[in-house]
Amino acid sequence: MTTRVVACWIPDWPVHVAADAVQADAGVEPLAVVRRDEIVACSAPARAAGVRRRMRLRTALARCPGLRVSERDVEAEVRAFERVVRHLEQSVMPRLELIRPGLIVAPARGPARYWGGEEELVGRLVEAVAELGHDAQCGIADSIFAAALASRSGRIVPAGGDAGWLAPYPVGVLGLARHTDLLTRLGIGTVGEFAALPADKIAARFGADGQAAHRTARGLEARPLAVRSAAADHRVARDFDPAEVRLETLAFAARTLAEDLHQRLVAAGVVCARVEVCVQVGDGRSLSRLIRHEGRLSALAVADRVRGLLTAWHEDGVLGPAGGDGGITQLVLRPEALSAATGRQDALVGERLTPADVERAAARLQAMLGHQAVTQIALGGGRGPADRVERVPYGDVAAARRPEGPWPGQLPAPHPAQVFPTRQTALLADANGQPVGVSARLALSAPPARLSVAGSDSEVTGWAGPWPVWEHWWDRDLGQRLARVQVTTAAGQAWLLALLDGHWWAEALYG
Structure with missing residues (x-):
């Protein structure tokens, strides 16, 4: 049946x-x-x-x-x-x-x-x-x-008819984003044509993801289940005595359990299709929810899903009032429907990656090297280009820094394509070879004629500014006054320069 x-x-x-x-x-x-x-x-x-x-x-x-x-x-x-x-x-x-x-x-x-x-x-x-x-x-x-x-279309597919119903769909629906273009060029444009290929050839060419997609195209579940006990071997739990009602504490426990579960599954060489989140309430009730996993959710993503569930239960009063019989006495994560972790090689260059590919690669690196080891760029508020950029661990949300301002002296858009980690020594000179200065009235001492950055000299073809900045004026150590200027050169480059303490520095390159 x-x-x-x-x-x-x-x-x-x-x-x-x-x-x-x-x-x-x-x-x-x-x-x-x-x-x-x-x-x-x-x-x-x-x-x-x-x-x-x-x-x-x-x-x-x-x-x-x-x-x-x-x-x-x-x-x-x-x-x-x-x-x-x-x-x-x-x-x-x-x-x-x-x-x-x-x-x-x-x-x-x-x-x-x-x-x-x-x-x-x-x-x-x-x-x-x-x-x-x-x-x-x-x-x-x-x-x-x-x-x-x-x-998506409100259809009821007859029993046993999955493969035939899926056959006319474009092969792109199978999620093989990195290989869809190749398959199309080879004349394999539909799910049915992909399903007709030999399974061993698919495994040799496209690996574990190809195998899973091939099973899906044939109307089967993506991965065959492994015959072993998930609950006895891999469940992770945290007890609370007395019962815990604080969301911050519960969220931290969920994150720890998710990381423990991930490590256990990795050590066992398996992945799970879903995770059951179970909680015991102080009054004896049990609550549970199934989260689809398919080996693609990182430990952080599982923790975020659990936090969302706990928050919803808390806000709706499902967990009961604080004190008495309210709160959670046990939190359990139980993996279900295990299958072998056949793995895959994530490319860094040379292949067309999807956001899901990047997330999987980042999650695996974080599991091996630590949560702080993989970072992403978050844009916030600030006057200079470097001020707007913050590195945060991948998957975390950066603290809001009022991107809308006000930021007196902020550079207008478009923003630079490349911001240097540290300012580079530069020289902006006039037609006589003298350094260009900025007066107290915020005017350049002479029109810029030549720009030298890191030993490379070029003729200036245009400029804009200056934009003055006076930051942390109340702090003797952090306070600084500078003026920024945008310059284009005959070499076809556009630079962002800063005049600080009488010296010119290159901060960024527009491309």
């Missing part, structure tokens, strides 16, 4: 959460959710204006100047979606599995029998979500992937 899976999808869930946060009407206003300067979701009006997922923010703003932008908050998405999941569990069916905020799956055979058929089950789910003010689309198929894809 084949398994049946139902998927329930609320389109543009990040947009719904962002719209509530900024008090916008996503059905009327163009709104986009961004992460690291890339569009991750957008409203229907934004799509009508030409905005698309994975588009750079600058391109999106050029297509839709009135676009409202909100930074993605995954924890808020998990927290808000948990209320939807709990409502569905109470009114339609139990044991829902969270793929990501906005998409859940669950075994369909039992609930369909209870409600009188698969169509009736889908109708119940759609109605239950509508009670919360959202529009949902549901699909049913034999595999999780096919069910999730079927939910």
